Amino acid sequence: DAGVTQSPTHLIKTRGQQVTLRCSPKSGHDTVSWYQQALGQGPQFIFQYYEEEERQRGNFPDRFSGHQFPNYSSELNVNALWLGDSALYLCASSPGLAGGLYNEQFFGPGTRLTVL
Amino acid sequence: AQTVTQSQPEMSVQEAETVTLSCTYDTSESDYYLFWYKQPPSRQMILVIRQEAYKQQNATENRFSVNFQKAAKSFSLKISDSQLGDAAMYFCAYRGREGAQKLVFGQGTRLTINP
Numbered sequence: 230d231a232g233v234t235q236s237p238t239h240l241i242k243t244r245g246q247q248v249t250l251r252c253s254p255k256s257g258h259d260t261v262s263w264y265q266q267a268l269g270q271g272p273q274f275i276f277q278y279y280e281e282e283e284r285q286r287g288n289f290p291d292r293f294s295g296h297q298f299p300n301y302s303s304e305l306n307v308n309a310l311w312l313g314d315s316a317l318y319l320c321a322s323s324p325g326l327a328g329g330l331y332n333e334q335f336f337g338p339g340t341r342l343t344v345l
Numbered sequence: 346a347q348t349v350t351q352s353q354p355e356m357s358v359q360e361a362e363t364v365t366l367s368c369t370y371d372t373s374e375s376d377y378y379l380f381w382y383k384q385p386p387s388r389q390m391i392l393v394i395r396q397e398a399y400k401q402q403n404a405t406e407n408r409f410s411v412n413f414q415k416a417a418k419s420f421s422l423k424i425s426d427s428q429l430g431d432a433a434m435y436f437c438a439y440r441g442r443e444g445a446q447k448l449v450f451g452q453g454t455r456l457t458i459n460p
Contacts, residue, residue, distance in 0.1 A: 271450030336390035
């Protein structure tokens with residue numbers, strides 16, 4: 230079992246550009262959540278996808294958007310990048326909303342985004 | 346909105362000794378889970394231990410145990426017989442029924458193990 234995988238590992242962009250980050254969930258998982266972790270801080274919830282729809286969203290602007298594919302993999306898109314978007318972006322997968330509180334979220338290693 | 350607070354930015358302990366990391370949280374919900382995650386330099390967030398709010402018995406996983414005080418909204422992590430591999434950032438996290446899949450994290454505590 231490969232676990233949660235993310236690509237790329239590192240990414241450098243300039244202000245105003247757009248970026249796409251990718252996540253493949255753990256085998257058997259159909260729910261994907263994205264988190265932003267600024268340097269020295271705890272992760273902040275961005276949004277969650279289930280059945281190819283955004284189910285829940287944190288306090289992030291519309292510049293942050295996502296997508297989930299039929300194979301449950303997911304993308305995070307950020308438009309009009311600014312310096313404050315520099316962070317580690319974590320993807321987490323879980324076996325589905327039906328399990329409710331009990332479902333453990335498994336995290337990927339993250340993508341380090343640097344905006345210059 | 347729920348909040349999680351870790352008041353110790355850094356902690357250190359001698360190898361083989363015991364250390365306790367503190368966490369407090371604020372919520373109006375009665376049904377929720379609390380977690381401790383470990384994030385080593387490899388960046389991968391790893392679940393250490395979890396506690397269900399309706400269970401009075403404190404969770405234990407080998408050398409890791411928690412002291413869950415629901416009335417005080419306190420959730421501390423005790424690491425016994427500390428090992429060099431325990432060195433990492435530790436995050437306390439909350440997950441409630443409202444927004445059932447969303448984790449709310451504290452700011453983290455950096456744990457150093459001294460040989």
